Every structure is written in C-alpha cells, then in structure tokens.
Amino acid sequence: MAKKILLIEDDMTVRENTAEILELLDYEVQTASDGLKGVEEAKRFNPDLIVCDIMMPELDGYGVLEILSKNPQTQYIPFIFLSAKTDHKDIRKGMNLGADDYLTKPFEEDELISAIESRIAKTAILQQRQDNQQSHPKLSNFEDLKKHLKSYELKSFETSEVVYDSNKGSNYFYMVDKGVVKTYMIDENGKELITALYKTDDVFGDFTFKHNSSKEIAECLEPTELYCIPKSDFKNFLDANTKMLYDIIDVLDHNLQDTKNQLLDMAYSSVKRKTAQTIILFTERLKRNKLRQIRISRADLVAVAGIAQESLIRTLSKLKKKYL
Incomplete structure (x- = not known):
C-alpha cells in the first residue's frame, strides 16, 4: 500500500511541483494551500508523514504543528518543515516544537526525498519495535x-x-x-x-x-x-x-x-548553609573530580539556594577568603 503524504504549502508552484515529484515516487499525496486547511486534511487524510511550509496565511506552520501535536489522532505523525528561513533560532524553534526535520528553500529534490524516506523508515522501525515489545520482558527491578x-x-x-x-x-x-x-x-x-x-x-x-x-x-x-x-x-x-x-x-x-x-533548607537554613549545600548539590550532580574546577552560573545557584544574588555573592566571597 502506498504511503500517504500531506503537503501543506501556500505557494502554488512549489506545491504542485513537489506533489508531482512525490506522486512519481508512488506516494499518495494530498495538498493544502494554508495552515487551517492543512489541519483539517491531516485529520481527514490520516497521512503517514506531513511536509509543511512555515510562512503561510491563516495559520503558520508552527501553529499547524502545535495543534496536531495536541490531537491524539495526529500527534505522532512525522512532521517536516519547509521554510525560506535559515536563522538558527527559527530552526531550533521548529525542532523544539517537535518537528522531525527542517529543510530550507530552495531545496534539492534528493534532499526532500531522503528526508521523507528516512522519516518513514524510522517510523516503520519504531512501529515494528513496538509490535515486538507487546510481550514486554519481565524485569525484576x-x-x-x-x-x-x-x-x-x-x-x-x-x-x-x-x-x-x-x-x-x-x-x-x-x-x-x-x-x-x-x-x-x-x-x-x-x-x-x-x-x-x-x-x-x-x-x-x-x-x-x-x-x-x-x-x-x-x-x-x-x-x-x-x-x-x-x-x-x-x-x-x-x-x-x-x-x-x-x-x-x-x-x-x-x-x-x-x-x-x-x-x-530554603525556608529555614542560614544563607551560609544554603550556599554551601547548593554548591555540594551541584558538585554531586555534575559528578566532577574534586580537584577539577566546575562552572555554575550565579543564576542557577540562586535558583536552587533561594536567596538573593547579592547575598550569594557576599557569601561566596567570604567562603573563598576563609577556605582558599
């Protein structure tokens, strides 16, 4: 059975050309011209993978992914962003939202095909793994x-x-x-x-x-x-x-x-005790050699110790003078 791909793209030329490429590779392709239509098509078409532009009218690609990720019917569908945006922050935003891949326009045909094939293959592998694990091993601890x-x-x-x-x-x-x-x-x-x-x-x-x-x-x-x-x-x-x-x-x-x-400790300990305990906690968690310097931001120390940054700085200075 042919794998189904939903293509959400507002540029008609890109949409039609990309759909034609995918159809020639024997994929069953459904298209949508904006984000709102794309969300509805995803629910109706139930695709194996979604390729979605970011900058679109009505609802952008980020909004599409956010809506679909909250719907049990669509939240696990592999999702690939297409965008002319190449800024690292834009790419990170897309990946943090849960996208599986991010392709920048203009993209090569082979690049798109490779991304789609690898994501579909990964889904098939994970599905097979899940099927194989239906009789989960009995673990003792x-x-x-x-x-x-x-x-x-x-x-x-x-x-x-x-x-x-x-x-x-x-x-x-x-x-x-x-x-x-x-x-x-x-x-x-x-x-x-x-x-x-x-x-x-x-x-x-x-x-x-x-x-x-x-x-x-x-x-x-x-x-x-x-x-x-x-x-x-x-x-x-x-x-x-x-x-x-x-x-x-x-x-x-x-x-x-x-x-x-x-x-x-935050409520009742002294500032000196809070500071010392927080440093010890970070040292234990970071698992560094006692002779090796560790780097902890003041903001993180303050957030754990629950004291004012000015108090923390003064206490650290006193501890440094006394023990170093």
Missing part, C-alpha cells in the same frame, strides 16, 4: 528497566536548550545518558526556582498519562544526550510489569523527598 530504556532513540541537546516546558508539554519520558538537566518553575515575579537536577541514568519527565499538567521547564545545563521514551510505550510496559510500579513509586518518593528537603 528498576535497574533492569533502565537497561531496557537504553534501546530507545538517543537525542542530543545543546547547553541551555529546552527539553520541554509548561506550554507545549511532552509526549515522552527521558533518561539521561550524558550531561545534566535542570527542571525549574517561574514564580509570579519572574523568579526561577530549580526543582531538580538530573544526571546520568536519572529518569525524568511529566509523569502523567491523560494530560500534560506539569508547570516545570526542563533545560540542559551542558551538552546532553537523552533517551526519549514515548509515554504510550512506557504505559504499555507498566501494564505488562505491574510489580515495577512499586519501584517507580519509590523513585518518585525519593525525588519528592529531595524537593521537600530543598524547600526546607
């Missing part, structure tokens, strides 16, 4: 689960790159293979409060299945690689390994206790 999670896709993130936030949510859980991720919230005054730090082999994400309820933002503190586990896969695995739920609850409880202790 959480460490075995971590080993199993390493069979999933590994994605790279840059320093300060956002993994997920409260606006777009996430359809994945994550496990850190390399690097450090911080999660934080922003209060009504715009102040950042770091809620957790995750290092190698830590599992994190919005642990809800029916809807994304977390108000947290997850951001990388350094170049980071994460295993990305679809929530649907994780749920199926837990359904088949109900005893593993006890280990999951223990892990979540441990993380909750860490957060409670952090809040208690």
Whole structure:
C-alpha cells in the first residue's frame, strides 16, 4: 500500500511541483494551500508523514504543528518543515516544537526525498519495535528497566536548550545518558526556582498519562544526550510489569523527598548553609573530580539556594577568603 503524504504549502508552484515529484515516487499525496486547511486534511487524510511550509496565511506552520501535536489522532505523525528561513533560532524553534526535520528553500529534490524516506523508515522501525515489545520482558527491578530504556532513540541537546516546558508539554519520558538537566518553575515575579537536577541514568519527565499538567521547564545545563521514551510505550510496559510500579513509586518518593528537603533548607537554613549545600548539590550532580574546577552560573545557584544574588555573592566571597 502506498504511503500517504500531506503537503501543506501556500505557494502554488512549489506545491504542485513537489506533489508531482512525490506522486512519481508512488506516494499518495494530498495538498493544502494554508495552515487551517492543512489541519483539517491531516485529520481527514490520516497521512503517514506531513511536509509543511512555515510562512503561510491563516495559520503558520508552527501553529499547524502545535495543534496536531495536541490531537491524539495526529500527534505522532512525522512532521517536516519547509521554510525560506535559515536563522538558527527559527530552526531550533521548529525542532523544539517537535518537528522531525527542517529543510530550507530552495531545496534539492534528493534532499526532500531522503528526508521523507528516512522519516518513514524510522517510523516503520519504531512501529515494528513496538509490535515486538507487546510481550514486554519481565524485569525484576528498576535497574533492569533502565537497561531496557537504553534501546530507545538517543537525542542530543545543546547547553541551555529546552527539553520541554509548561506550554507545549511532552509526549515522552527521558533518561539521561550524558550531561545534566535542570527542571525549574517561574514564580509570579519572574523568579526561577530549580526543582531538580538530573544526571546520568536519572529518569525524568511529566509523569502523567491523560494530560500534560506539569508547570516545570526542563533545560540542559551542558551538552546532553537523552533517551526519549514515548509515554504510550512506557504505559504499555507498566501494564505488562505491574510489580515495577512499586519501584517507580519509590523513585518518585525519593525525588519528592529531595524537593521537600530543598524547600526546607530554603525556608529555614542560614544563607551560609544554603550556599554551601547548593554548591555540594551541584558538585554531586555534575559528578566532577574534586580537584577539577566546575562552572555554575550565579543564576542557577540562586535558583536552587533561594536567596538573593547579592547575598550569594557576599557569601561566596567570604567562603573563598576563609577556605582558599
């Protein structure tokens, strides 16, 4: 059966020429001339892949992807952006929204075909993997689960790159293979409060299945690689390994206790104690050699310690004079 592709493009010449190329390759192609029509066609046509322009009337490509990613019927359809925009910020915005690829206009025919074929092949591989995992292995503990999670896709993130936030949510859980991720919230005054730090082999994400309820933002503190586990896969695995739920609850409880202790320290500890404990926490999480210098931004220290930046700077100066 021919694979179905939805092409959303407002430029008639580009739309018709691209559709013709794809039809010659035996794809079943449906087109839409703007974003709103594209959203409706995606729901009706149920394509195997979507190729979408960014700058369009009625609704731009970012808006199309945002709407489709929130619909259970369309949220897992591979999505490729087409755009004349080549700025790194525009590309990062598209990828952060969940796009699978980003091609800049004008693009070569081979470039488009390669991107489409690789994304369709990847989807087929993941689907086969999911089918093969319907009888999930019976694992005895959480460490075995971590080993199993390493069979999933590994994605790279840059320093300060956002993994997920409260606006777009996430359809994945994550496990850190390399690097450090911080999660934080922003209060009504715009102040950042770091809620957790995750290092190698830590599992994190919005642990809800029916809807994304977390108000947290997850951001990388350094170049980071994460295993990305679809929530649907994780749920199926837990359904088949109900005893593993006890280990999951223990892990979540441990993380909750860490957060409670952090809040208690912020509320009742002295400035000097808060500063010292925060430095120790970062040192442990970053797993650096004790003789090797570590780099932590003042903003991150303040966000964890819960003190004013001026107080932090004064305390650091005193500690430096006393111990260095």
